[in-house]
Amino acid sequence: MTDRSSDDVQSPWVGWALFLPAAAFLAAFTYYPAIATLIESLFSNAKAGRAARFVGLDNYAAMIDDPIFWNALANNAWFALGTIPASIGLAIGMALLVNRALPGRALVRMSYFAPTILAMVAVANIWLFIFAPQIGLLNMATAWLGLAPHNWLGQPSTALASVTAVAIWKEAGFFMIFYLAALQNMPANLAEAAAIEGASRWYYFWKVTFPLLMPTTLFVLVNAVVNAFRLVDHIIVMTKGGPDNASMLLLYYIYEVGFKYWDTSYAAAMSMVLLAILGAVAIGQFLILDRRTHYR
Amino acid sequence: MKHKAMRLLMAVAAFAAAMAALPARAVEISFYYPIAVSGPLTKIIEGMVADFEKANPGITVKPIYSGNYGETLAKALTANKSGQPPQVAVLVASDALTVIDEDAVAPMENFVKTADDKAWLDGFFPALMMNGRYEGKTYGVPFQRSTQVMYWNKAAFKEAGLDPNRPPANWDELVEYGKKLTVKDASGKVTRWGLIIPSGVTSHWFLQGFTTQNRAKLTNDSGTETYLNTPEAIEALQFWVDLSRKYQVMQPGIIDTGAAPNEFIDGRAAIMFHSTGNLTNVKNNAKFDFGVAMLPERKQRGSATGGGSIYIFKKSTPEQLDASFKFVKWMTSAEQAARWSIGTGYVAGRQDAWNLPVMKKYAQDFPPAAVALQQLPYCAPEFSTHDGPRTTKALEDAIDASITGTKTPAKALADAQAEATRILRSYKR
Amino acid sequence: MSVGAETTFQKVLETAAAWMLGVLWALPLLYAAWAAFHLAGDSTRFDLAAPLTWKNFAYVWAAAPFPRYFLNTFLLVTLIIIVQFTLSTLAGYAFARFRWPGRNVMFVLVLLQLMIMPDVLIVENYGTMAKLGLVDTIVAIGMPYFGSAFGIFLMRQTFKSIPRELDDAARIEGAGTMLTLLKVYVPLAKPVYLAYGLVSVSYHWNNFLWPLIVTNSVTSRPLTVGLQIFSSGDQGIDWSIITAATLLSAGPLLVAFLLFQRQFVQSFLRAGIR
Numbered sequence: 001m002t003d004r005s006s007d008d009v010q011s012p013w014v015g016w017a018l019f020l021p022a023a024a025f026l027a028a029f030t031y032y033p034a035i036a037t038l039i040e041s042l043f044s045n046a047k048a049g050r051a052a053r054f055v056g057l058d059n060y061a062a063m064i065d066d067p068i069f070w071n072a073l074a075n076n077a078w079f080a081l082g083t084i085p086a087s088i089g090l091a092i093g094m095a096l097l098v099n100r101a102l103p104g105r106a107l108v109r110m111s112y113f114a115p116t117i118l119a120m121v122a123v124a125n126i127w128l129f130i131f132a133p134q135i136g137l138l139n140m141a142t143a144w145l146g147l148a149p150h151n152w153l154g155q156p157s158t159a160l161a162s163v164t165a166v167a168i169w170k171e172a173g174f175f176m177i178f179y180l181a182a183l184q185n186m187p188a189n190l191a192e193a194a195a196i197e198g199a200s201r202w203y204y205f206w207k208v209t210f211p212l213l214m215p216t217t218l219f220v221l222v223n224a225v226v227n228a229f230r231l232v233d234h235i236i237v238m239t240k241g242g243p244d245n246a247s248m249l250l251l252y253y254i255y256e257v258g259f260k261y262w263d264t265s266y267a268a269a270m271s272m273v274l275l276a277i278l279g280a281v282a283i284g285q286f287l288i289l290d291r292r293t294h295y296r
Numbered sequence: 297m298k299h300k301a302m303r304l305l306m307a308v309a310a311f312a313a314a315m316a317a318l319p320a321r322a323v324e325i326s327f328y329y330p331i332a333v334s335g336p337l338t339k340i341i342e343g344m345v346a347d348f349e350k351a352n353p354g355i356t357v358k359p360i361y362s363g364n365y366g367e368t369l370a371k372a373l374t375a376n377k378s379g380q381p382p383q384v385a386v387l388v389a390s391d392a393l394t395v396i397d398e399d400a401v402a403p404m405e406n407f408v409k410t411a412d413d414k415a416w417l418d419g420f421f422p423a424l425m426m427n428g429r430y431e432g433k434t435y436g437v438p439f440q441r442s443t444q445v446m447y448w449n450k451a452a453f454k455e456a457g458l459d460p461n462r463p464p465a466n467w468d469e470l471v472e473y474g475k476k477l478t479v480k481d482a483s484g485k486v487t488r489w490g491l492i493i494p495s496g497v498t499s500h501w502f503l504q505g506f507t508t509q510n511r512a513k514l515t516n517d518s519g520t521e522t523y524l525n526t527p528e529a530i531e532a533l534q535f536w537v538d539l540s541r542k543y544q545v546m547q548p549g550i551i552d553t554g555a556a557p558n559e560f561i562d563g564r565a566a567i568m569f570h571s572t573g574n575l576t577n578v579k580n581n582a583k584f585d586f587g588v589a590m591l592p593e594r595k596q597r598g599s600a601t602g603g604g605s606i607y608i609f610k611k612s613t614p615e616q617l618d619a620s621f622k623f624v625k626w627m628t629s630a631e632q633a634a635r636w637s638i639g640t641g642y643v644a645g646r647q648d649a650w651n652l653p654v655m656k657k658y659a660q661d662f663p664p665a666a667v668a669l670q671q672l673p674y675c676a677p678e679f680s681t682h683d684g685p686r687t688t689k690a691l692e693d694a695i696d697a698s699i700t701g702t703k704t705p706a707k708a709l710a711d712a713q714a715e716a717t718r719i720l721r722s723y724k725r
Numbered sequence: 726m727s728v729g730a731e732t733t734f735q736k737v738l739e740t741a742a743a744w745m746l747g748v749l750w751a752l753p754l755l756y757a758a759w760a761a762f763h764l765a766g767d768s769t770r771f772d773l774a775a776p777l778t779w780k781n782f783a784y785v786w787a788a789a790p791f792p793r794y795f796l797n798t799f800l801l802v803t804l805i806i807i808v809q810f811t812l813s814t815l816a817g818y819a820f821a822r823f824r825w826p827g828r829n830v831m832f833v834l835v836l837l838q839l840m841i842m843p844d845v846l847i848v849e850n851y852g853t854m855a856k857l858g859l860v861d862t863i864v865a866i867g868m869p870y871f872g873s874a875f876g877i878f879l880m881r882q883t884f885k886s887i888p889r890e891l892d893d894a895a896r897i898e899g900a901g902t903m904l905t906l907l908k909v910y911v912p913l914a915k916p917v918y919l920a921y922g923l924v925s926v927s928y929h930w931n932n933f934l935w936p937l938i939v940t941n942s943v944t945s946r947p948l949t950v951g952l953q954i955f956s957s958g959d960q961g962i963d964w965s966i967i968t969a970a971t972l973l974s975a976g977p978l979l980v981a982f983l984l985f986q987r988q989f990v991q992s993f994l995r996a997g998i999r
Contacts, residue, residue, distance in 0.1 A: 015825025
């Protein structure tokens with residue numbers, strides 16, 4: 001199949017006209033506030049009896065000296081490493097499993113997807129219940145296996161792993177839906193051709209299915225990276241970043257600094273850093289992978 | 297001609313009279329309130345507001361439920377920054393310095409004019425006014441306040457051979473009773489812990505029980521200095537840590553504050569330290585006889601005060617400020633304070649409320665309700681400094697680290713003290 | 726004809742794996758259902774003889790004006806879906822099939838928006854709503870989300886995957902830009918719209934922080950804010966009440982998903998050029 005991107009219609013008017021409505025809302029509620037936030041990060045906070053004054057990069061300097069910031073960043077990196085491959089891998093697996101005829105398929109599909117439609121705030125309470133030291137499901141299971149009970153959320157060694165598990169549980173089904181939609185769109189003749197040639201299922205998957213799923217994978221990957229930084233609702237309910245910052249994630253720290261400490265200029269500075277990191281990662285991914293992606 | 301003129305005159309007079317009789321346009325104020333106790337309490341608030349409006353026909357109050365304490369503060373300050381603040385809000389008593397520093401609230405002294413007003417302001421319990429005082433003025437008055445109290449399971453006491461009507465009176469007895477009350481099964485796994493003391497959110501509040509009992513003062517009055525690693529403070533935290541790590545009468549690791557009452561109610565812990573605000577929950581759900589007492593003493597009895605006070609926001613019109621003051625006075629008057637206290641289990645903040653027949657009967661029928669009141673003379677204000685949430689976090693990180701064994705209490709508190717000093721540097725004048 | 730020799734054993738293994746994973750994934754929900762239908766004392770024990778009860782749901786229902794909250798939430802997500810679909814389709818089409826000056830830069834900017842979490846911009850957006858006089862309205866909750874980078878990105882990827890042969894065919898028949906969009910692209914993207922719809926609805930059904938800040942009264946408050954009343958701290962967590970509240974608010978979504986599942990599958994079968 002040839003690359004027909006040169007057949008894109010050359011038309012500034014139509015192109016812009018189609019884009020403009022969405023662009024207007026994006027500008028008003030994302031770009032304008034974001035720029036306002038950037039400006040705010042260069043000033044000090046206005047307090048009683050003291051107006052805001054320009055302080056240049058002071059907030060950024062304070063950030064470099066802040067151990068909790070670095071802690072949050074490190075935790076976020078681990079959290080991303082834990083959630084991204086696992087949830088994407090599971091999503092592909094689930095989509096493949098559910099794509100074929102399976103007894104009880106509708107039920108299985110629903111249980112994979114159900115976590116997505118529940119409010120994170122609500123499921124966090126359910127997981128709090130599951131992780132509870134004495135009465136929780138997890139400790140009941142480990143007791144049955146003869147292991148000692150453990151305070152999963154209350155010990156620094158396991159707090160981050162526990163919230164990572166919750167995130168994977170919530171995300172996998174979400175990504176599965178997009179893979180499912182993509183799988184349904186795959187041409188049947190490819191499978192037939194491969195069958196004729198005697199290809200094994202593994203081979204077929206790696207050489208045919210997976211590459212054809214690349215547009216979806218790219219999409220899912222970008223979202224997974226963003227979500228690794230955006231998902232903090234469960235932290236709000238379950239650990240509040242503790243114990244002793246063991247599960248502190250960057251966005252949660254920004255929220256605390258902005259809405260609990262009311263140090264809005266420092267929160268603005270950290271938001272800018274977060275944006276820069278995500279921007280670099282996502283755009284990098286996109287630029288590298290988009291070129292390699294096979295569109296039709 | 298004269299007839300007509302007379303009629304005209306009368307019409308004008310009638311019109312003028314009618315205009316004069318029209319009520320002045322109603323003043324509208326909005327009231328943010330949090331619920332830290334669950335559910336149908338919004339109905340009580342709405343009832344109180346309706347009664348206020350009946351007694352004050354020129355004023356309309358819009359009660360707005362705004363989440364928990366943290367969310368209410370976030371909502372109030374966000375609205376304040378955007379130029380549309382509420383007129384009145386209930387916020388945590390120790391948030392006072394935060395809202396003062398944001399230039400959001402007005403001191404009560406601005407509105408106290410008559411002798412009646414003064415009597416109202418002076419009628420609150422001094423212990424509950426400490427958090428609201430700053431530079432000689434009062435910024436928040438008690439609305440739904442609390443202290444820590446000790447709940448104990450009388451049936452469990454009997455089982456362990458202890459007198460069910462005699463709770464532990466001091467730290468040594470606490471350990472002794474705790475050991476007797478801790479029950480293990482055949483495999484050595486604990487089925488009931490002697491104690492449960494929350495160390496999740498607001499762990500600083502629970503630490504303050506121990507520090508107050510050990511006479512450790514954690515901050516100065518103006519909120520510009522902290523004293524987190526005095527020997528007395530370290531001793532207090534060490535005792536708390538020892539309860540699980542050394543004496544093994546309490547579950548190790550961080551104990552979730554919201555989950556703790558269930559552990560007590562379900563019989564998995566025999567003694568619980570928690571807010572008096574949990575009284576109704578325990579009363580309704582515990583299937584055993586329980587008692588409530590002041591916390592065990594060391595050098596003295598003690599606890600921190602907690603809960604919410606009611607504030608007047610300053611960026612309002614003069615009519616709104618006036619109306620706000622009337623509303624605040626009314627909501628914290630003896631009758632309303634009694635009504636709210638009986639409905640929620642929080643402590644009514646003024647003596648004349650407790651003197652009302654309805655409160656006397658309530659205290660008689662349900663003595664646990666009066667324990668917090670008895671403890672008030674021994675109470676310290678809730679931990680509060682400038683940039684309070686930040687310094688509180690430093691303290692709570694120290695508690696976390698000590699309880700999980702990552703640091704010794706001495707090191708943890710020293711680190712917290714260093715952090716707090718750094719945070720407060722710009723506030724020292 | 727299927728690829729590779731697939732033994733019955735493999736098939737059974739796969740079915741078993743799918744099922745086990747399904748049960749594992751559903752456990753938290755099942756656990757919640759158990760707690761919601763039992764009284765607080767029984768919720769933590771798995772005594773099959775313990776009595777089932779509706780009391781928790783009755784309590785939750787009585788404690789807040791649920792019908793109104795449901796209505797508000799329903800209006801909110803409907804509004805958002807309609808506007809998002811329209812704007813994202815138009816913009817996605819522009820990126821997928823047109824070349825215009827600044828296109829690549831704009832797309833990078835759109836991607837950037839994916840990273841800007843609305844929660845961080847709450848204070849500024851509240852100020853904007855105050856200026857527009859829209860505070861405490863359902864429109865105010867939805868407006869910051871009308872322009873959706875997620876949607877634009879998704880539609881761009883989807884439209885790019887549609888074979889140009891179809892475009893050519895439409896052009897031969899004399900169809901202009903908009904007609905091609907409506908008759909060729911949109912119908913083919915139906916499964917993706919369904920997926921997007923599901924995702925967007927659940928995000929906005931469950932959004933909490935921004936609606937909390939921007940709404941004040943029962944007439945605009947959505948479910949999540951109204952239900953927050955049960956999760957609050959001082960009185961201790963009642964698992965039965967919280968799980969009942971969770972199920973009550975998620976119920977409609979779960980039911981809708983069950984219903985839409987069939988639509989989902991049917992649309993897959995009907996879509997496509999096979």
